Amino acid sequence: xxxxxxxxxxxxxxxxxxxxxxxxxxxxxxxxxxxxxxxxxxxxxxxxxxxxxxxxxxxxxxxxxxxxxxxxxxxxxxxxxxxxxxxxxxxxxxxxxxxxxxxxxxxxxxxxxxxxxxxxxxxxxxxxxxxxxxxxxxxxxxxxxxxxxxxxxxxxxxxxxxxxxxxxxxxxxxxxxxxxxxxxxxxxxxxxxxxxxxxxxxxxxxxxxxxxxxxxxxxxxxxxxxxxxxxxxxxxxxxxxxxxxxxxxxxxxxxxxxxxxxxxxxxxxxxxxxxxxxxxxxxxxxxxxxxxxxxxxxxxxxxxxxxxxxxxxxxxxxxxxxxxxxxxxxxxxxxxxxxxxxxxxxxxxxxxxxxxxxxxxxxxxxxxxxxxxxxxxxxxxxxxxxxxxxxxxxxxxxxxxxx
Numbered sequence: 359x360x361x362x363x364x365x366x367x368x369x370x371x372x373x374x375x376x377x378x379x380x381x382x383x384x385x386x387x388x389x390x391x392x393x394x395x396x397x398x399x400x401x402x403x404x405x406x407x408x409x410x411x412x413x414x415x416x417x418x419x420x421x422x423x424x425x426x427x428x429x430x431x432x433x434x435x436x437x438x439x440x441x442x443x444x445x446x447x448x449x450x451x452x453x454x455x456x457x458x459x460x461x462x463x464x465x466x467x468x469x470x471x472x473x474x475x476x477x478x479x480x481x482x483x484x485x486x487x488x489x490x491x492x493x494x495x496x497x498x499x500x501x502x503x504x505x506x507x508x509x510x511x512x513x514x515x516x517x518x519x520x521x522x523x524x525x526x527x528x529x530x531x532x533x534x535x536x537x538x539x540x541x542x543x544x545x546x547x548x549x550x551x552x553x554x555x556x557x558x559x560x561x562x563x564x565x566x567x568x569x570x571x572x573x574x575x576x577x578x579x580x581x582x583x584x585x586x587x588x589x590x591x592x593x594x595x596x597x598x599x600x601x602x603x604x605x606x607x608x609x610x611x612x613x614x615x616x617x618x619x620x621x622x623x624x625x626x627x628x629x630x631x632x633x634x635x636x637x638x639x640x641x642x643x644x645x646x647x648x649x650x651x652x653x654x655x656x657x658x659x660x661x662x663x664x665x666x667x668x669x670x671x672x673x674x675x676x677x678x679x680x681x682x683x684x685x686x687x688x689x690x691x692x693x694x695x696x697x698x699x700x701x702x703x704x705x706x707x708x709x710x711x712x713x714x715x716x717x718x719x720x721x722x723x724x725x726x727x728x729x730x731x732x733x734x735x736x737x738x739x740x741x742x743x744x745x746x747x748x749x750x751x752x753x754x755x756x757x758x759x760x761x
Contacts, residue, residue, distance in 0.1 A: 376419060383411030383452070390449055394435070407431045413452030417459025422468045425456035425475060453479075454509040461513025462520070469517075476510035556603075564600040568593050594742050601721040602653050621655035622647055625662065629679070632666045638676040639666065645683030649740040657720035658738055661690060664709045665734045669694035673732060683740070687722070690736040696729065 390407045413428030432449065453475075460472025483503040575589035620628070633639050650658065662679065669677035673694035680691040710726055713734070717724035722738035 379418065380415040383413070383415030385411070386414055386452060387411035394449075406434050407449070410449065410452050413454075413456030413459075417455050418463050421456060421459035421462075421464040422471060425453070425460050425472065428452040428456050429475070450505070454505050457506065458509040458513045458516075461510055462516035469513075472513065473510060476506040479506035480504075560600075560603050564596050564603070567596045568600070571596065591742070597721055597739065598651055598741065601719065602651060619652070619656045620659045621652065622650065622658070625659060628659065628663055628666075632670065635670055636675065637666060637670045640676075640678045641681075642678070643681040643683075645681075645688075647683060649683075649742075650688070650738065651720075651741065654720045654722070654738050657716040657722070658688065658690065658736075660716055661713050661724065661734070661736050662692070664713050665692035668709060669732070673697055685740070687737050687739045690734075690738070692734045694732050696732050 387408050387410050390410050391405065394407050395401045408431070409427050410431045411428070413424045416424035416427075432453065457472045457476050460468050460475070464472060480503070483506070571589045571593035575586045575593065578585040578589065629639060629641060666677060666679070669692065674697050677692060677694035680689075680693075682689045713726075713736070714724045717736050717738065720738055722736060724734070724736040727733040727735075
């Protein structure tokens with residue numbers, strides 16, 4: 359309970375502090391006005407001193423206005439005269455507070471205004487321009503002379519302390535971010551190690567399964583066609599599983615969350631967006647789309663996307679896309695003319711390597727031909743067609759000969 363009360367008080371501390379300073383400034387103004395009116399038997403002097411407490415009330419939130427508003431009454435009273443002299447030295451206190459606030463809490467411009475006020479008052483006091491200093495510089499008079507300079511120095515010290523606290527908070531934040539980055543790097547390294555170990559184990563096992571299934575299929579092809587078909591199904595399933603495992607392990611190496619991935623349904627939208635971007639694209643497609651796993655659909659989409667993006671950025675503005683859907687695989691060819699060599703066109707980044715990696719992880723292959731004509735060829739395996747149910751044989755109906 360005590361902690362909750364303390365937290366609420368801390369949260370409202372700036373408001374409480376401001377209200378307290380306003381109350382103290384108001385009390386100071388009323389006291390100064392009453393004292394001046396009584397001493398001079400004139401309520402006009404007292405009314406002139408009412409804004410004096412603004413230097414105390416607003417030295418944090420509005421230091422410039424507090425300084426100007428609190429200095430104005432002293433200037434007016436000094437010009438009108440206070441029993442033939444200058445007001446009592448205690449009435450300068452709000453101005454000292456306002457100068458302190460301007461240097462400690464103000465902006466760069468306000469800080470220089472506060473310094474200028476402090477310097478001008480210090481020079482004026484030392485020059486003997488104030489009546490009560492003219493009788494000699496005793497300890498009390500020396501303190502009065504140094505008050506503007508002390509306000510200035512106090513403001514600089516507070517500003518330095520606040521800057522040091524802000525710097526310490528920044529250093530703490532940076533240290534926290536650094537620790538978090540190191541933790542993420544350690545987790546990334548651990549994920550990479552686990553992915554590598556799993557890949558070595560699972561990929562080796564599936565490779566052995568594929569090799570054994572292919573060998574058994576060839577060995578039994580002549581003796582038992584049904585067994586050969588079963589071994590072929592085992593080998594194809596293992597190949598698909600190996601491709602999916604490689605893709606999943608690649609995603610495991612990264613911290614990004616896997617969201618919805620594009621596939622064949624998004625291919626036409628990609629081609630249209632490339633045309634709208636200014637690429638003169640010709641598409642030639644043969645066969646029926648389909649029979650790709652999700653991982654291979656994503657690989658096909660990304661390879662087409664990267665190839666056409668390279669054609670748009672580095673080519674002559676035209677490209678041809680050929681897709682041929684065969685029985686065992688889909689063949690992809692993207693052709694475009696190469697533009698004139700520029701520093702941008704010679705630096706192709708990691709796009710080609712990324713396409714090769716995607717094709718390899720999906721169980722396919724990719725090749726690139728560079729020259730006057732830039733050509734990307736990719737081949738991705740398709741899943742086996744589902745076996746169609748055999749149609750029932752027509753029944754033979756025999757009729758007896760008429761007797």
